[in-house]
Amino acid sequence: MMDGSPSTPGKFKMEKPSHHHHFHHHPSTARLLLRWHHSSPLSKFAFWAFLAIAVFAALFLLSPRPPSAEADPPPSSSLGGAASGNGGQHRRSLRTASWGGPAWEKRVRSSARIRRQLGGFSVLVTGAAGFVGTHVSAALKKRGDGVLGLDCFNDYYDPSLKRARQALLQRAGVFVVEGDVNDALLLRKLFDVVPFTHVMHLAAQAGVRYAMTNPASYVHSNVAGLVSLLEAAKSADPQPALVWASSSSVYGLNSKVPFSESDRTDRPASLYAATKKAGEEIAHVYNHIYGLSITGLRFFTVYGPWGRPDMAYFFFTRNILSGKPISIFEGPGHATVARDFTYIDDIVRGCVAALDTAGKSTGSGGKKRGPAPLRVYNLGNTSPVPVADLVSILEKLLGVKAIRRVVKMPRNGDVQFTHANISLAQRELGYHPATNLRTGLKRFVRWYLQYYQPNLVNKRGSKSGSSSS
Numbered sequence: 110m111m112d113g114s115p116s117t118p119g120k121f122k123m124e125k126p127s128h129h130h131h132f133h134h135h136p137s138t139a140r141l142l143l144r145w146h147h148s149s150p151l152s153k154f155a156f157w158a159f160l161a162i163a164v165f166a167a168l169f170l171l172s173p174r175p176p177s178a179e180a181d182p183p184p185s186s187s188l189g190g191a192a193s194g195n196g197g198q199h200r201r202s203l204r205t206a207s208w209g210g211p212a213w214e215k216r217v218r219s220s221a222r223i224r225r226q227l228g229g230f231s232v233l234v235t236g237a238a239g240f241v242g243t244h245v246s247a248a249l250k251k252r253g254d255g256v257l258g259l260d261c262f263n264d265y266y267d268p269s270l271k272r273a274r275q276a277l278l279q280r281a282g283v284f285v286v287e288g289d290v291n292d293a294l295l296l297r298k299l300f301d302v303v304p305f306t307h308v309m310h311l312a313a314q315a316g317v318r319y320a321m322t323n324p325a326s327y328v329h330s331n332v333a334g335l336v337s338l339l340e341a342a343k344s345a346d347p348q349p350a351l352v353w354a355s356s357s358s359v360y361g362l363n364s365k366v367p368f369s370e371s372d373r374t375d376r377p378a379s380l381y382a383a384t385k386k387a388g389e390e391i392a393h394v395y396n397h398i399y400g401l402s403i404t405g406l407r408f409f410t411v412y413g414p415w416g417r418p419d420m421a422y423f424f425f426t427r428n429i430l431s432g433k434p435i436s437i438f439e440g441p442g443h444a445t446v447a448r449d450f451t452y453i454d455d456i457v458r459g460c461v462a463a464l465d466t467a468g469k470s471t472g473s474g475g476k477k478r479g480p481a482p483l484r485v486y487n488l489g490n491t492s493p494v495p496v497a498d499l500v501s502i503l504e505k506l507l508g509v510k511a512i513r514r515v516v517k518m519p520r521n522g523d524v525q526f527t528h529a530n531i532s533l534a535q536r537e538l539g540y541h542p543a544t545n546l547r548t549g550l551k552r553f554v555r556w557y558l559q560y561y562q563p564n565l566v567n568k569r570g571s572k573s574g575s576s577s578s
């Protein structure tokens with residue numbers, strides 16, 4: 110398994126039960142038993158109490174882990190919603206639903222309050238503690254829109270990174286409610302408390318290869334979670350306009366480049382892609398029946414500061430720095446594997462433009478009043494880079510040679526090549542990506558070192574003046 114692999118439900122290895130020990134053949138066990146026999150009632154009580162707690166803790170830890178990642182939700186902490194599920198596997202939660210109440214509602218309202226004069230939005234951002242969600246939330250807040258976040262803080266990747274993003278947002282005045290998009294009660298409550306003008310739906314189970322490990326998680330977040338959200342949005346009055354994250358992976362085995370929105374998307378190569386494609390079809394239904402204004406954005410391999418540790422550029426950096434080998438995939442016949450890597454700031458501009466240009470939903474209270482917009486856009490960089498070149502850039506920026514292992518691309522859902530045609534987004538959203546991979550990775554590396562090795566950076570910084578540009 111690759112080092113960058115996320116934590117998975119399977120990561121808790123069950124120890125083989127060892128209760129078939131024949132302790133009467135075992136002198137030390139026999140001695141222990143004898144001692145136990147003569148021990149005081151108090152220490153026996155302590156023993157049983159300890160055992161009960163251990164069993165309880167083990168049951169909790171071994172229960173299936175929650176689903177989604179980047180963005181999407183189960184509970185915990187003081188504001189957690191109801192227990193989140195994972196397809197058929199529901200994670201047990203020791204916490205009870207604790208959202209709601211006047212103080213909580215006040216926080217929600219205050220975070221969602223519009224603070225600019227003309228035409229401000231009130232936006233519910235799902236997956237707000239995710240990579241893209243954090244950046245979009247901060248950008249909207251900065252220009253005076255009201256922003257309320259929702260995130261489940263699951264452990265698909267290190268939740269402490271999500272917590273750090275949450276802290277960042279909190280300082281900016283964005284409250285991130287902890288809860289699952291599958292929690293219909295919580296969603297209804299949020300729409301009752303705030304008349305959201307827009308929803309930026311970024312909660313999802315991301316990652317292409319992890320879909321082979323935990324398929325249920327993709328169905329839970331990307332299909333059931335999306336439907337749950339659309340149900341809440343269509344019943345809300347007023348109905349919000351919805352912008353959500355689809356994926357470049359929907360192009361699947363499409364070999365016509367660059368990929369245009371009108372190209373075939375009926376040959377996904379991964380379950381992840383299939384759930385995103387399903388999302389696009391589901392969007393059509395809710396637009397058609399309920400008059401919801403919906404915009405799908407097909408993101409192309411988004412990278413940058415505060416990024417996702419499960420993505421290649423991120424764990425390559427980690428491995429290069431720690432002297433571990435990295436696997437660079439190649440296609441059949443040594444064919445290059447390449448991605449249209451897109452920098453986060455460009456993506457944020459695309460997201461905000463999609464919100465700005467989203468027409469209104471026409472329904473209310475679940476009834477359609479007229480046709481509403483249904484749109485889909487590629488948000489890429491239109492400049493694919495081979496993965497091997499990405500590694501060379503990282504080597505230069507880090508000043509460390511990578512230990513490269515070129516391996517045949519495993520049959521794990523990856524496609525060989527992505528390349529976005531962005532002319533539609535250019536025309537209709539004014540989307541003009543402005544960051545090449547070198548510049549974007551430089552900013553990523555600067556953030557990475559500051560975040561993970563602040564002491565080293567400060568030392569280096571004090572020797573050479575400044576490490577940033």
Ligand SMILES: O=C(O)[C@H]1O[C@H](OP(=O)(O)OP(=O)(O)OC[C@H]2O[C@@H](n3ccc(=O)[nH]c3=O)[C@H](O)[C@@H]2O)[C@H](O)[C@@H](O)[C@@H]1O
Nearest residue numbers: 315316317356357358408409410420421436437438496523
């Ligand atoms: O464009 C998208 O919609 C998708 O972009 C990324 O998916 P991916 O492009 O596969 O990004 P990485 O997982 O970071 O992989 C980047 C490249 O590195 C390659 N790779 C990955 C892992 C590895 O060990 N070696 C390796 O060469 C992959 O084949 C791929 O070409 C995200 O992870 C998805 O969540 C997102 O939906």
